[in-house]
Amino acid sequence: xxxxxxxxxxxxxxxxxxxxxxxxxxxxxxxxxxxxxxxxxxxxxxxxxxxxxxxxxxxxxxxxxxxxxxxxxxxxxxxxxxxxxxxxxxxxxxxxxxxxxxxxxxxxxxxxxxxxxxxxxxxxxxxxxxxxxxxxxxxxxxxxxxxxxxxxxxxxxxxxxxxxxxxxxxxxxxxxxxxxxxxxxxxxxxxxxxxxxxxxxxxxxxxxxxxxxxxxxxxxxxxxxxxxxxxxxxxxxxxxxxxxxxxxxxxxxxxxxxxxxxxxxxxxxxxxxxxxxxxxxxxxx
Amino acid sequence: xxxxxxxxxxxxxxxxxxxxxxxxxxxxxxxxxxxxxxxxxxxxxxxxxxxxxxxxxxxxxxxxxxxxxxxxxxxxxxxxxxxxxxxxxxxxxxxxxxxxxxxxxxxxxxxxxxxxxxxxxxxxxxxxxxxxxxxxxxxxxxxxxxxxxxxxxxxxxxxxxxxxxxxxxxxxxxxxxxxxxxxxxxxxxxxxxxxxxxxxxxxxxxxxxxxxxxxxxxxxxxxxxx
Numbered sequence: 009x010x011x012x013x014x015x016x017x018x019x020x021x022x023x024x025x026x027x028x029x030x031x032x033x034x035x036x037x038x039x040x041x042x043x044x045x046x047x048x049x050x051x052x053x054x055x056x057x058x059x060x061x062x063x064x065x066x067x068x069x070x071x072x073x074x075x076x077x078x079x080x081x082x083x084x085x086x087x088x089x090x091x092x093x094x095x096x097x098x099x100x101x102x103x104x105x106x107x108x109x110x111x112x113x114x115x116x117x118x119x120x121x122x123x124x125x126x127x128x129x130x131x132x133x134x135x136x137x138x139x140x141x142x143x144x145x146x147x148x149x150x151x152x153x154x155x156x157x158x159x160x161x162x163x164x165x166x167x168x169x170x171x172x173x174x175x176x177x178x179x180x181x182x183x184x185x186x187x188x189x190x191x192x193x194x195x196x197x198x199x200x201x202x203x204x205x206x207x208x209x210x211x212x213x214x215x216x217x218x219x220x221x222x223x224x225x226x227x228x229x230x231x232x233x234x235x236x237x238x239x240x241x242x243x244x245x246x247x248x249x250x251x252x253x254x255x256x257x258x259x260x261x262x263x264x265x266x267x268x269x270x271x272x273x274x275x276x277x278x279x280x281x282x283x284x285x286x287x288x289x290x291x292x293x
Numbered sequence: 294x295x296x297x298x299x300x301x302x303x304x305x306x307x308x309x310x311x312x313x314x315x316x317x318x319x320x321x322x323x324x325x326x327x328x329x330x331x332x333x334x335x336x337x338x339x340x341x342x343x344x345x346x347x348x349x350x351x352x353x354x355x356x357x358x359x360x361x362x363x364x365x366x367x368x369x370x371x372x373x374x375x376x377x378x379x380x381x382x383x384x385x386x387x388x389x390x391x392x393x394x395x396x397x398x399x400x401x402x403x404x405x406x407x408x409x410x411x412x413x414x415x416x417x418x419x420x421x422x423x424x425x426x427x428x429x430x431x432x433x434x435x436x437x438x439x440x441x442x443x444x445x446x447x448x449x450x451x452x453x454x455x456x457x458x459x460x461x462x463x464x465x466x467x468x469x470x471x472x473x474x475x476x477x478x479x480x481x482x483x484x485x486x487x488x489x490x491x492x493x494x495x496x497x498x499x500x501x502x503x504x505x506x507x508x509x510x511x512x513x514x515x516x517x518x519x
Contacts, residue, residue: 074421076417076420076421112425115423115424115425116423118420118421118422118423119422119423122421123418123421125414125417125418125421127414129412129414129415129417129418130418131415131418131419131432131433131437132437133436133437133440133516142422142424142432143422143423143424146424146428146432147422147423147424147425147428148423191422192421192422195422195423
């Protein structure tokens with residue numbers, strides 16, 4: 009697999025523009041290995057799309073990038089600072105445990121590595137505007153008025169300014185997901201992680217969310233996207249990483265990966281998305 | 294009025310006596326409710342811990358309260374403790390002890406339920422925004438838990454208020470007991486007082502609980518979480 013060599017090349021060429029770096033990452037739940045020996049890096053302005061069959065570990069990989077998952081080996085670094093460590097891992101639900109696993113350092117990294125989830129996870133007891141303003145005001149201690157203006161401007165850009173004072177329950181799935189994106193953007197992250205952000209949406213709402221992502225890419229945002237939408241992946245990706253059974257199987261530019269996949273497994277995977285090829289495949293097989 | 298036996302209410306100080314009886318009932322419930330809410334929330338938080346000893350103790354406590362009739366508990370605390378330990382507990386105090394013992398357990402269980410019903414994702418998305426533990430609890434978890442908890446605990450409060458009618462069994466002269474006394478005293482002059490006075494007692498309980506129930510409905514509507 010040429011991934012390792014390629015990665016070294018990146019590092020030597022442009023260490024300064026490197027935002028995230030993953031080296032020999034291993035993730036396992038007991039005996040069950042989810043990710044084995046993953047190495048990759050994300051550079052400024054790059055849109056990296058991670059694809060692969062369900063359960064291949066791509067969402068888990070994404071969650072290691074902002075320390076939401078503990079890892080069992082290797083390292084994840086943001087601008088040279090380790091993301092993983094004793095304090096990373098899933099935030100615990102146990103109550104009255106103020107000694108939580110969020111260190112100051114991790115909080116700072118998470119402010120720079122924004123994340124949008126599949127099920128949006130807005131805070132149901134806060135209005136749209138309050139959802140967006142919470143972290144910039146409470147965590148980053150920014151001026152309330154300034155944050156408010158920025159939040160409204162961002163909402164306007166995704167066409168939801170009139171929903172500022174609504175509650176999440178009053179919005180459709182697509183609208184909620186756009187708010188979740190704005191909420192992450194308001195933190196001024198350096199890189200944004202998107203974890204299957206359209207997977208929970210009705211088909212007619214997928215487009216409105218993907219359009220927002222495409223616009224962000226046009227603006228030169230650094231993004232790491234996990235998605236099942238192949239035509240979208242093709243349109244937006246600078247680089248595609250194909251993961252299967254916990255390892256990187258193939259890595260390539262967006263156009264080359266989809267046009268001429270090098271590995272047999274990637275070919276097979278891409279064929280599952282086009283129906284004429286499936287039937288051909290069945291006849292020959 | 295005569296036929297319904299309500300006229301008795303206006304004889305002498307009967308009306309005032311009934312109201313002061315109501316005050317005794319409300320006083321017992323109010324103190325018990327305050328103890329139940331505060332201690333209950335704390336015990337409820339304890340119940341979310343995975344520590345086995347805490348689990349067994351809280352679990353056992355909850356089961357005892359669930360299956361033990363309140364009246365039996367009242368008798369044990371008021372009569373039983375006097376015989377066995379020689380304690381001379383005031384009846385009102387005994388009532389407060391029993392009602393708090395019951396209320397804390399139920400409140401704890403409600404709190405536990407509300408806390409664990411907050412989805413894990415809420416913690417995660419708070420963490421992903423850089424919120425630390427304290428900020429997550431005070432901004433995200435506690436407000437949502439309270440919203441779930443208030444309608445449930447108001448239901449508990451009204452149940453506690455109406456169950457205070459049991460305390461006349463251990464000699465507390467509360468609204469129901471005063472009612473009985475009035476009926477007994479006027480047995481010959483107004484034989485229908487049983488209907489009128491009990492109806493008034495019912496009305497008093499209703500008036501005490503109804504506003505609380507209304508408040509619960511309003512809060513539920515206001516805080517509905519889709």
